[in-house]
Amino acid sequence: MKKIKLRVPATVANLVCGFDILGMAIHEPYDEMEFKLLDTPEIIIKHKDSFDLPEDPSKNVAGIVLLKIQENLQLTNGFEVTIHKHIKPGSGLGSSAASAAGAALGANALLGNILSKDEMVHFAMFGEELASGVRHADNIAPCIYGGITLVKSTTPIDIIPLNAPDLFVTAVHPQVEVKTSDSRQILKKSISLKSAVEQWGNIAGLVAGIQKNDIPLIGRSLNDVIIEPVRSILIPKFDEIKKESLAMGALGGGISGSGPSIFMLSETKETAEKIAVLMKTIYDKINIESYVYVSKINPIGIEVIEENL
Structure with a gap:
């Protein structure tokens, strides 16, 4: 067989x-x-x-x-x-x-x-x-x-x-449920041209940064003005985790898929592991169980x- x-x-x-x-x-x-x-x-x-x-x-x-x-x-x-x-x-x-x-x-x-x-x-x-x-x-x-x-x-x-840049990924999965179908339903059905142009610039910049292995450009382009502002309200402590991770040296990051997981990209394993501790600590403080993963792409x-x- x-x-x-x-x-x-x-x-x-x-x-x-x-x-x-x-x-x-x-x-x-x-x-x-x-x-x-x-x-x-x-x-x-x-x-x-x-x-x-x-x-x-x-x-x-x-x-x-x-x-x-x-x-x-x-x-x-x-x-x-x-x-x-x-x-x-x-x-x-x-x-x-x-x-x-x-x-x-x-x-x-x-x-x-x-x-x-x-x-x-x-x-x-x-x-x-x-x-x-x-x-x-x-x-x-x-x-x-x-x-x-x-x-x-x-x-x-x-x-x-x-290309797959030589970067580290820290991902945290808080044990709260966000259904993909639900997270799609809350999205806006129309957006302004100004937001669309800004988003197109970020997507193009991210793809260019990935292909050129331009790490600063990747970091500058990890910005979402359309989806994240709406979906992030479903994820406890999202804003705090993102702000503190960037302060620790993360290149950037955001919601993984439709959530509730959050990911951050870092240049070094040391930074990625520090961010992992940060993520776990933040959720422990509000009694939400979480699983954290540190991985390369x-x-x-x-x-x-x-x-x-």
């Missing part, structure tokens, strides 16, 4: 100003997914975690991706997938994207790598649609491509891998850790 086991990383979407178009992979936390190719057509989902996620394939993020692949390719084979989820759903660290992207890549590997990366992104977006109601790829793309990615378009799919994305093909 063909089998494969994957390590599927968390991702940080938006990168402050790049709503729905920029994302990066980090090393921790990560999920583990084990796949088997079946001779029969059923899709079997097993969860080895405590999140009580549905195992009906049509209601499961990984399951719907496998169903779409099976249907599109007219497969007579099915799949069994066992998911060890460590990226908590609703964390803002790409939990649903990890399941969706992992399903697309795992199925593709078992089928002999017949899909391109863009085709895997296409199928994985069905999982994001199930989770949030929107077919977005800003978490999926860095999961599959690794590093930092720009989603130029999803119709047609046009993913641009960017993950240039690989999903990793194969065992295979029998």
